[in-house]
Structure formats: structure tokens, C-alpha cells
Amino acid sequence: MTASSNGFWRHHKEEQRLSPDDITIVDQSLLKRAVGAMALGNAMEWFDFGVYSYIAVTLGKVFFPSSSPSAQLIATFGTFAAAFLVRPVGGMVFGPLGDRIGRQRVLAMTMIMMALGTFAIGLIPSYASIGILAPALLLVARLVQGFSTGGEYGGAATFIAEFSTDKRRGFMGSFLEFGTLIGYVLGAGTVALLSATLSNEALLTWGWRVPFLIAGPLGLVGLYIRMKLEETPAFRKQAEQREAEDNALPKQSFRQLLVQQWKPLLLCVGLVLIFNVTDYMALSYLPSYLSATLHFNETHGLFLVLVVMVLMMPMTLAAGRLSDTIGRKPVMLFGCVGLFVLSIPALLLIRMGEMLPVFGGLMILGTLLSCFTGVMPSALPALFPTKIRYGALAIGFNISVSLFGGTTPLVTAWLVDRTGNLMMPAYYLMGASLIGIASVFALRETARKPLLGSGPCVATRAEAHAVLRGELEAAEMDENYAAAATARA
Helix, strand or coil, rough: CHHHHHHHHHHHCCCCCCHHHHHHECCCCHHHHHHHCCCCCCCCHHHHHHHHHCHHHHHHHHHHHCCCCCHHHHHHHHHHHHHHCCCHHHHHHHHHHHHHHCCHHHHHHHHHHHHHHHHHHHHCCCCCHHHHHHHHHHHEEEEEEEEHHHHHHHHHHHHHHHHHHHHHHHHHHEEEEHHHHHHHHHHHHHHHHHHHHHCCHHHHCCCCHHHHHHHHHHHHHHHHHHCCCCHHHHHHHHHHHHHHEEEHHCCCCCCHHHHCCHHHHHHHHHHHHHHHHHHHHHHHHHHHHHHCCCCCHHHHHHHHHHHHHHHHHHHHHHHHHHHHHCCCHHHHHHHHHHHHHHHHHHHHHHHCCHHHHHHHHHHHHHHHHHHHHHCCHHHHHHHCCCCHHHHHHHHHHHHHHHHHHHHHHHHHHHHHHCCCCCCCHHHHHHHHHHHHHHHHHCCCCCCCCCCCCCEEEECHHHHHHHHCCCCHHHHHHHHHHHHHHHHHE
């Protein structure tokens, strides 16, 4: 807190009065349904998106014939990266829409669009059948995926954050990335199973289509789950407040509100950069790096990544719970510093090319990545006020992902190919970690505090009464919301 805000609380402590309407008592059954639906929906969505990464080497042979395996991999990841270039557009469309019509309806839209884009990939003929039209159709399907995903993370993180109590928001938010890991595991497991049971000829002819075609029924399941959800309490209150303000005050455009939030947006970009560079390096690029560059057995490489992701699941939940206790910043800072110090040792282990050292190197990166997967879903929504949370987070998140995260496999593959330096992935991670460290230091601590623009969220009536009696420190509440509550009283 700044000196001026401390002064605000000293001068207004006696005047500030929260009414019962300002406090949300979270229905625990609704909270569990919301968290479960977002985690399961995210798992299905990232199964669709992750499969493309894990089968990249095969896709390169199907859609980009070339005598050079490195050229095939770069072309495949180029199409992968192209989808990320339209993610900010998806964020600009779905994010503000979610702030206007509600989070739940928009999240249902993103679910079905993602499934349709992925299902379409499984139907595209090979380059040998239709020539240049094959990679062109692949690009179109990937763009549909990228556009829909532009509204997914910001909406899902916002949905869980707004349904969670202030004391457990970190732990509840970590289930979002728990779901992502489930999707990754299912994607890697499906590809590993196909690679182990099918011949190379069968995999190239029809086997690669199977995981993409699974997306159709999975998308319908995800859509059903999300359509059954209720809107978040924070959005409902904000909608009522906006309706009252529209009748009394001149409207501010979303663009005007966004300009006012340029500092949190920059922080969001920096935090997402370290999160997604690490994510796509460890879970998307390195499996292909192992097989295409180090000539490591592809099935063995996928199996090791699968084991690392399974172990990351409990670590992600533990990191989220820990952030509720010691704060978001210490957990994320540990991950950033750890990456700077351990990226080179981790890659040296991976380059040894044997099962145990490769597993050790991947496990180091997976453990540090858990510091971000467990904390980001609660730290990022807390950057923005309720009225523009979905839109601002979707835009900031996707700008960072499209520029830095999604391009990580492409840029790293290109750097390795051009320089011949197999340590490039480690250097890339170290550079990203420095940006992450600076971003974490600039972040305000938000653990155990209400979201900006919202009143306290508690689990029981007893906690609500404690808040009303003034037992909750005023300095832990959003200053603007507290001032508005005082005016209403």
C-alpha cells in the first residue's frame, strides 16, 4: 500500500461501512461445479491444442514434404505459431464480449469452436493427395483454433477467480492448470499409444488423424458442462451496478478503460511471457527436439514427458495452496530464479540422450513450471477490475502468448538449426526468466485479498459477520470498492 492509500484508510476508517450486499458468501457446491467445469473444459480444449505439438514430426511428413527433418519441423511449428498470431484478435472479440454478456456464454462458444477446428484437421487430405491445398487447409483450421483459444484462458481464469473465496483463490485457481495438464497427458498418451502400436506407414497414412477426430465428441461434452453453469457472483453484481450507472453517468468505452490499465497490462504480458515460454519449451518443443534433433526414440520421449506432466499435477495444486499461505510473489519468484540457475544443467542432462538423465532434465523444468501453473490463474485475474477483467486479461494474455509463448517452438527450432548450438533452448529460457523476475518484483501481492472492483468473498456466514464487524483489515480491500461502499452506505 502507498502512503496516500494508508492515509485514506486512517481518515475514512470510521466512515467506511460495508453492507451485507457487499459481501459474497460463496456457495461451496456452486464453487466446486464451477472449478470442475473449467478444469474439465480446459482439459478437453488443451487436449485438442496439445495433440498438434506431440505429433508435430509426423505432421511435418504428411503436410510439408522435404528432404530435411529440421525444415519439416520448422514448417510444422510455423503453422503452430500462426494460430497464436490470431489469438489476440480472439481475445479482443471474446474478452469484451464476456464482460458485456457474461463469462459463461462466451466460454461455451470458445469450447465448441476449438473442437470444430481440431476435428477439421483430422479430415484434411495429405499433401500427396491435394498438394499445396493441404497445408493451406491446415493453416485455416489452426487459425480457427487460435481465434477460439483467444477467449479461453482469460475467461476460465476469471470464472474461477470470481467464484472463489479470497482465502483459497490460489488453490482453486490451480485446478485450471491441473485441467490443462490432464489435457496434455491425454494428448501425449494418445500419441504415444498410436506411435507404439502402429507402424510408421500406418501412422503416416491414417493413425495421425485419430486424436484430432476425437475432438468432436469431446467438444460436445465440454459444451454440455459449460452450458449448465451459473454466471459468477462478481459479474452479476457488476452487471447490476453497470445498469444503474448507465442511467446516471456517461459511459466509458472499453478502450478508455483499457488505456487506464496500461500498467497492469504490461505486468500481465511479462508474467505470461515467463509462464508460456517455459510451458511451450518444456511440454511442446522439447519432445520434438528430442526426436528430430537428438534422434532420441520418439515413443520414449513422449513417455518421459507424460510422466513429468503426471507428476506436475500434484505439484501444481501444492503451488496454488502454498501461494494462499505465503503469497503469490514468493512462489513465482522461486520459479523464475530457478529457471535462470538451472536451465543449462537441465538441458545438459537432456542432451545426454539416455532415459534417466533426460527424465531428470525434464523434471527440473517441470518442477519450476509448476510454480507458474499453480499461481498464474489466481495472480493474473487479480490485476484487473471486474468491469473489464475478462477483456483486459484476454488481451494481455494473448498478446504475450502470440509474441513469445506460441512462437517459442518455432524460434527455438530456427535458432538451433541456424547456429547448430544445441544449448539454445536453455539460453532462451534464461532470457525469459529475467523478464519474469522483473515482472514479479513489480507485482503487488494479492493473496487473501478481494479482487479489484469486488467486495470480500468468504466461505461462511461467520466470516461475513466478522467482516461486517470490522475484523477484516480495511487495507486488504480494494480502495475504490471500499469508497463506493461507503458512498452507498
